[in-house]
Amino acid sequence: MSPSIFERVNTDMTAAMKARDSARLQALRGIRAAFLLELKKDNSTSLSDEASIPILRRLEKQREESIEAFEGAGRSDRAAIERAELAVIHEYLPRLADEATTRRWVEAAIADAGAKAPTDLGRVMGALMKAHKGDVDGNLARRIATELLGG
Numbered sequence: 001m002s003p004s005i006f007e008r009v010n011t012d013m014t015a016a017m018k019a020r021d022s023a024r025l026q027a028l029r030g031i032r033a034a035f036l037l038e039l040k041k042d043n044s045t046s047l048s049d050e051a052s053i054p055i056l057r058r059l060e061k062q063r064e065e066s067i068e069a070f071e072g073a074g075r076s077d078r079a080a081i082e083r084a085e086l087a088v089i090h091e092y093l094p095r096l097a098d099e100a101t102t103r104r105w106v107e108a109a110i111a112d113a114g115a116k117a118p119t120d121l122g123r124v125m126g127a128l129m130k131a132h133k134g135d136v137d138g139n140l141a142r143r144i145a146t147e148l149l150g151g
Contacts, residue, residue, distance in 0.1 A: 005052040027088035
């Protein structure tokens, strides 16, 4: 069995320390800190991949928002640091479905929900995210669903 995301982050953090890779180490420390906060909630000693992925998605979203804010403020140096951290976060995240796969899933969710109008978007998104939570980009799915429902 392959190591969990939590174990890989800890192992990679040690390797980054030994390699004196400060940029990578900083990103890994940020990930590990978020994991440790989650561990403290129920005093566990390890995180499953199912628990780790939502944390990583949250960190991913934070980095994307920071990049946008720094670029808007003309701080390309800080945006570059955030981009480097985002690249490290992406190493641990499973790949999201491509647009064609997402489109098929959205079409199936629309058919299953019997959705006909833009007002049915919430039901479609609810069913889609329940079925494919960690595998689909919610923004892409919402855009496709809105397009297919004529919104």
